[in-house]
Amino acid sequence: MNELTLSTPALLFSAISLIMLAYTNRFLAYAAVVRNLKEKFLQQKDEALLLQINNLKKRLYLTRSMQIYGITSLLLCVLTMFLIYVGQHNLAVWVFGLALLLLILSLGFLIREIQISVDALNHHLNDIEYHLNKK
Template sequence: MNIDYTVVALMFPAIPLIMNVYSTRFHTLSALIRKIHDEYVFEKHTPPEWKDQLNNLNARISVLKYSIMFGAFGFLFNMVTVFALYLEELFVARIIFGSCCLSMMTSIIFFIREIQISTKALRLHISDMDEKFKE
């Protein structure tokens, strides 16, 4: 494959968009954690599924951290690819661009996992309503 600036430029719109999505998820998750923390500390409110929610939130934090980290590595590798092309190091640019693509794919895989965990959290959240309707 022949690599030049146009190939590398394909990643530039995608990376900021995906990082924006990750940031939004992170801010939403942090707001949820703060809300649950305030309910526990100030109102002494502990829902029955509290322990499961904490485990779920910890898992989401970890997975989202890796999503953001690999997305950032992808952005960094993309910039280094541009620099390698500037220095006319085509072989190095190919390897680094491959690393960029692998980082972005890994980031997306972690994000898919975070979506699965989030879905489980939503099911856990409505589980008490499910039990009431079954009675």
């Protein structure tokens, strides 16, 4: 196995930073939708709005998990770079491996969140089709 150098975790550092930016944008979009749904729900206590709120709750929890695992992965990449710098190469390899596993978990949560989002959008599309066919 080739020796782990500072450049390897540094490459992952920039990729994780971009992923975290995308996660944050998703979170901010959900926050706006939740605020909008709250206003709608206070005006009209519709059952469909409750279903959307429950769906958004799941997606927010997944997004939180994505962010936590992504941030922890980023933190471990920085720790890896520090360990390499101070000459703790064996420990650095294990910490970097853990960082990679956490990044995999974060991306797995992203896949699940995307599936839930697509299901929610399909529900809206089916509802539109139903109302169009009803006329």
